[in-house]
Amino acid sequence: MPIIMRMPEVLANVTEAILTSWMVPEGTAVTEGQPIAEVETEKALVEVTSEMNGVLARYLAPVGSTAQIGAPIAIFITQDEKGVDLDAFLAQESITQPAAPATAHAPEIPATKSNNEPVETAIEVPRERTSERLFASPLARKLAKSHGLDPELIIGTGPDGRIVRGDVEKFVASSGDKTVTVQAPASNEAIPHSRMRKAIARRLTESKSTVPHFYLNAECNVDLLLELRRQLNQWSSTKVSINDLIVKASAAAFGDVPDANVIWTDKELLRFADSDISIAVTTEKGLVTPVLRGVNKMSIFEVNQTALDLATRARQGRLKQHEIEGGSFSVTNLGMFGVQSFSAIINPPQSAILAVGAAKPKAIVVDGQIKIANTLELTLSVDHRAIDGALAAQWLSAFCKRIEEPMWVLI
């Protein structure tokens, strides 16, 4: 009996995903756990693996198509079912093989359940949202126009997918209330938003506008840190970076100030036992923040290897979904670009992010004497709901102590 494989929920709360590519041809035998397809959500490209040993007999989701979570995407059969009539099977299961991708999303048909149905007035027929016709209430059109919005951008949640007032209002709220229509000069290029761009925009806007950020600045003497790095890299084939050391130091600081290893939720604060720290990786598509789990338990070399692997795969768009979720803290470093200091935006649902600038030689005062030392500037952005000023300062102090006496980073 053939088995239908369905689109898995690759990310919490998404309703659909794009089948970006099939990794094995139709008719290939695959084993359980073998990657068979790549699926794109708004956050990441995710590999979908086979859930069984068998033959991937037929694709049901064409490349590039959007499928609802739970929709059939492939048929699997066992080795000895090779001659089975798949069309009949599909018909029996009442599954239609979708054609080329359409930019349609099937709307809900409202059920009219009444005992005393007086008169059949209009029968509500579900409508495909095609590019020829946009359905929006007169009020919604008026509102969209007054905000300078193209209704095409708005997802409608009214009957038959009609765009209604609430949809426009939500769109306006999430995209900022003053939308300025910029007249692009003819020579500029218009770049349509990718899902990732849209996701970044949405998440960080949400973060900046709803999380009460406050900022602490510090400057650390990193002479000893730089020396430690040089020594470590004499031993290691891969190059340990300043960033790796900073990540490790952060985890150590959480060990010193465990109360700062918390995140805010509506109901309660969640305090973590381990340090799961995200690093910011710049990719072609945009900023990705994979998570290093349990940094407090890793050696510096493990931190280095893990970070390198995550960064590489991030740039290839081959991160797994669980690798980009979670964590309570991020480290982001623009020092390699010569940035002196900067304030970063907290990645929700985390509670803080450390922005690291470039290490530079500077004149400092030691025991009343002016000396030259390498320092770098740090800015810690903190969610005031979860962590108060004093607590954040404690953490930062612990961190700087470890960084300036880097032996304590390694321990």
Next chain:
Amino acid sequence: MTSHLDLTPAQPWVEITTQESDWASANPQTLENMLGQLHLIRAFEEAVLQLASEGLVHGPAHSSVGQEGGAVGSIIGLSTSDAINGSHRGHHQFLAKVINHVSQGKLDVTNLVTADIQNVLQRTMAEILGLAQGYCHGRGGSMHLQSFEAGALGTNAIVGGGVPLAAGNAWAQKKAGTRDITVTYFGDGAVNIGSVLETMNLASAWKLPMCFFIENNMYAVSTHVSEATGEPRLSARGLGFAIPSWQVDGMDPLAVHLAMKEAEEYMRNGGGPTIIEANVYRFFHQNGSFPGSAFGYRSKEEEASWRERDPLLRIAKEMIEIGLIDQAGVDSVRDQAVRACEIAMAELTQDNPTAAGKRMIRPELWPDTSFVNVGVRGDASELDGLENLEPSESKATTVEMKFVDAIAAVLDRRMETDSRIVVLGEDIHRLNGGTNGATKGLSKKYPDRILGTPISENAFVGLGGGMALDGRFIPVVEFMYPDFMWVAADQVFNQIGKARHMFGGQNAVPLVLRTKVAMGSGYGSQHLMDPAGIFATSPGWRIVAPSTPADYVGLMNAALALQDPVLVLEHVDLYQDLGQVPEGNLDYHIEFSKAAIRRKGSDVTVLTYLSMVKHSLTAVEQSGVDAEVIDLRWLDRASLDWVTIEESIKKTNAVLIVEQGAIGTSYGAWLTDEIQRRFFDYLDQPVTRVHGGEASPSISKVLERAAIAGVEEIVEGLAKIQRGMGGNR
């Protein structure tokens, strides 16, 4: 072998013929007046036919040529306070009455056309031509000629349509304690229609001082009277209604006059109605200037024989014989009349510059087209300055009252303070306040103003209409069930609903019509409609719908103060409801065009009325939708509270119109149309309606419930609105 006893009619039926002696002893002034009027009318009618043949009369021209004797003979002895009305063929009666009035009973045949008479001829001609200077500003034309000043109540284009209205006028004359009478003119074609026969019965039952004057010219268009009835001696109808009846040669003006004199004696002394049948002949076809023989339904010989009996020839001959005038004098009368009509025509027409030898209407005499809707109804200014009270906001002390008792209470109070108010309907004088107790106690207090009617909706509402047009009394008419309005549709919509506008826009029609919606009572398909939708199509009618006892008091008071016909809608489901009514104050009015917001909300505007207000409130609580429920109270197009509705829709962006009855006659369709016109850009979803099914509700309890809308259907409607709001609200 059974025994037979010849039964005799209750009233006499006679034929009157004049003798020589009658002519000899006739008042010479009367004869002179009749001669003058006959010629003026004849010349006038010929002028109208001339204009018609030139294409200058828009619509039909129903000439009375040949029938003048019946009109002049019967009207010559009437005073200004006596009234007449007539049918589509009414120029002769109208002119006779108005000339009577302006000449005050004295015509001088040597100087026939006074300035007043010239004016009458010209204004009547202008009205027939549809010109602004006419008696009804050109809006009435031939078939709606009216001059209240002269006692001409208005001709009517509906066959028999004016007869119930005449009864109302007669009722008012009697109740006011006068000796005046009303004469209603109609023909052999009309004598068989319901309005006429119902009114004969009603007039006889109530002893109204009115004369049913039948101009029997034997032809209804092309149908001979012998084809149309089993009894072509039309005055015979009197026997069936106990009405004394006279038959008379209508070509003999004196005979007609003498018959009318006998009838007047009977009527002015309180005897009740009379019937006079005058045998006349119209020399031309039903309308226009061709003889009937040209259309083949009668012979030239017949026409010729009647021409010899021309009343103009008859009276001239008799007067010459007595020595009151000579032929030259008669010719002079004719000349003066013809010349006067030529002058009138010249005032109203001019040479057509684009067609040589042809005439046209003088362009400056047409009414302004902006006049088209003026006077469809009054402007409600009669409500200015009256005491208004909003029960839901009032701080006055209140007392608990049942809805049906509030009806009786406010009617009592109004009848007590205003002796003009009269209540009429079936059984309202018995059963301790009619079929529901709405008039409890009133017939004992005001026995002569609480009138139980026979089952003749058409006649008694028409009587109410005539009463309202007269203005000395204010009728409150009840239709026991709304569907009975169909029985009376002509009087309700063609007469009462149009009277003000049709006759030029000035007549007040202060009539109140009460009826009760009875869905849920099991009375079946022919008793249970909601009439609001149909009445809303008639622009002359206003409609109010009180949902509480306190609102009933205020709306009934407003309805009685208005100078327009007002439908006051009641509902059986409300009759037993209890409500708080201001203590000791039954004189307040609900502000004109003011709806009541019964529940404030932000998600949908619910527009509803009557018993559906309370059902809507229940449904809103059940559904959890934050609805704004508006009790419309004023329902007709012109009185609707658009200010409140607009404010609400701009806030909620969604509309649910809730009513109980079947979709066909439903009220919400025109309202939906108007809302989408006015507020399209404020609508976030289509206007949604709750209403009953296709078929009229039947008597089977479950089928009745399935046919109408109730709380469950409103809850469904609210759910639909909720879905329409989408997923982000």
